[in-house]
Amino acid sequence: xxxxxxxxxxxxxxxxxxxxxxxxxxxxxxxxxxxxxxxxxxxxxxxxxxxxxxxxxxxxxxxxxxxxxxxxxxxxxxxxxxxxxxxxxxxxxxxxxxxxxxxxxxxxxxxxxxxxxxxxxxxxxxxxxxxxxxxxxxxxxxxxxxxxxxxxxxxxxxxxxxxxxxxxxxxxxxxxxxxxxxxxxxxxxxxxxxxxxxxxxxxxxxxxxxxxxxxxxxxxxxxxxxxxx
Amino acid sequence: xxxxxxxxxxxxxxxxxxxxxxxxxxxxxxxxxxxxxxxxxxxxxxxxxxxxxxxxxxxxxxxxxxxxxxxxxxxxxxxxxxxxxxxxxxxxxxxxxxxxxxxxxxxxxxxxxxxxxxxxxxxxxxxxxxxxxxxxxxxxxxxxxxxxxxxxxxxxxxxxxxxxxxxxxxxxxxxxxxxxxxxxxxxxxxxxxxxxxxxxxxxxxxxxxxxxxxxxxxxxxxxxxxxxx
Numbered sequence: 001x002x003x004x005x006x007x008x009x010x011x012x013x014x015x016x017x018x019x020x021x022x023x024x025x026x027x028x029x030x031x032x033x034x035x036x037x038x039x040x041x042x043x044x045x046x047x048x049x050x051x052x053x054x055x056x057x058x059x060x061x062x063x064x065x066x067x068x069x070x071x072x073x074x075x076x077x078x079x080x081x082x083x084x085x086x087x088x089x090x091x092x093x094x095x096x097x098x099x100x101x102x103x104x105x106x107x108x109x110x111x112x113x114x115x116x117x118x119x120x121x122x123x124x125x126x127x128x129x130x131x132x133x134x135x136x137x138x139x140x141x142x143x144x145x146x147x148x149x150x151x152x153x154x155x156x157x158x159x160x161x162x163x164x165x166x167x168x169x170x171x172x173x174x175x176x177x178x179x180x181x182x183x184x185x186x187x188x189x190x191x192x193x194x195x196x197x198x199x200x201x202x203x204x205x206x207x208x209x210x211x212x213x214x215x216x217x218x219x220x221x222x223x224x225x226x227x228x229x
Numbered sequence: 230x231x232x233x234x235x236x237x238x239x240x241x242x243x244x245x246x247x248x249x250x251x252x253x254x255x256x257x258x259x260x261x262x263x264x265x266x267x268x269x270x271x272x273x274x275x276x277x278x279x280x281x282x283x284x285x286x287x288x289x290x291x292x293x294x295x296x297x298x299x300x301x302x303x304x305x306x307x308x309x310x311x312x313x314x315x316x317x318x319x320x321x322x323x324x325x326x327x328x329x330x331x332x333x334x335x336x337x338x339x340x341x342x343x344x345x346x347x348x349x350x351x352x353x354x355x356x357x358x359x360x361x362x363x364x365x366x367x368x369x370x371x372x373x374x375x376x377x378x379x380x381x382x383x384x385x386x387x388x389x390x391x392x393x394x395x396x397x398x399x400x401x402x403x404x405x406x407x408x409x410x411x412x413x414x415x416x417x418x419x420x421x422x423x424x425x426x427x428x429x430x431x432x433x434x435x436x437x438x439x440x441x442x443x444x445x446x447x448x449x450x451x452x453x454x455x456x457x458x
Binding site: 056062073107108109116127128129130135 | 335
């Protein structure tokens with residue numbers, strides 16, 4: 001858990017004392033948009049989507065949380081309603097840190113308070129990168145950028161990679177319909193992107209990088225959702 | 230400053246002791262994308278845009294900061310490079326809180342640490358609402374939603390309001406070209422939205438609200454960028 005790195009043993013012991021292990025099936029709702037925050041969830045295994053729903057029923061996947069990630073720290077810290085619903089899209093194992101106990105610990109242990117502040121600051125930076133991505137890039141560019149994030153940094157030679165989740169979920173994460181995702185993959189074919197189901201081959205990463213118009217000073221930042229930004 | 234509300238006098242005095250007043254002209258860059266964080270800026274008067282630039286030179290306005298707002302707390306807390314450039318788009322008055330001193334104060338004063346954590350959590354929630362907005366709504370819906378945020382909550386009767394900044398900046402904030410913003414205003418005309426320069430009349434807010442497909446449980450949250458979410 002990057003969030004807990006470097007905390008004094010006493011603080012880790014206090015956290016362990018309030019942590020509740022949890023194992024859930026695929027399809028379980030772990031927190032629901034509009035509800036008051038009950039607990040911070042640390043994801044140990046599995047995948048969880050965070051999504052928001054509009055009054056007309058349409059939903060947007062804001063983020064896909066992978067092991068090492070957490071949700072939803074901002075709601076726990078502000079004590080305000082969850083802005084997103086967390087859904088386990090695979091079986092998942094988690095640790096629950098009850099909100100009231102966690103905030104009480106943080107209020108008396110500056111090291112924990114600062115660790116939580118840094119963690120939620122990292123969450124903010126991930127969202128800033130997404131807003132930039134949505135405002136600056138076309139869908140094929142967003143897809144190219146996403147694929148490049150899955151590849152080792154600066155890979156010059158062909159790279160084989162695996163999509164971390166299925167294409168329906170990838171479309172939702174990128175903010176498009178599945179049909180438009182297929183069209184975006186078709187656009188990228190001319191740039192050396194070959195797909196077979198979840199397996200993706202980038203034949204010319206540097207050309208793809210040029211197409212994706214990477215961010216100026218921030219490329220190293222843009223890891224998966226579990227990365228601490 | 231909502232961020233500082235409720236802090237003990239001793240903490241406010243310590244903050245006052247490190248605060249540096251600053252007055253800048255229109256066009257001044259207050260922090261630059263890629264630079265290490267030097268200070269947290271509290272905006273007292275004026276308007277500041279936060280924007281990111283891609284390698285191809287295109288830029289996206291992520292947020293417009295108004296008085297009572299701050300930037301960029303997440304960079305200061307993580308000690309990592311700014312992800313956005315802050316530009317004064319009007320003459321502005323600010324308070325600078327040097328990053329190292331601020332973090333030092335927060336590390337020994339849990340009340341300040343938690344206040345910063347809650348503040349950056351609010352910043353995160355604002356970005357989540359923007360990501361949802363960008364993924365869920367068409368441009369005319371985003372514009373309708375933005376205009377409704379400027380109106381008093383639940384206003385049933387016609388509302389007169391003023392755009393807080395010019396249409397070029399509004400287009401950038403909504404993530405579109407000025408020509409597309411004009412087209413979006415044209416779409417909204419049929420829904421009772423009348424514009425004369427910066428003055429906007431919403432003749433039928435509830436119909437507009439239906440069109441904008443508001444978020445489920447989160448409407449009360451969505452204030453301007455200065456609001457603490």
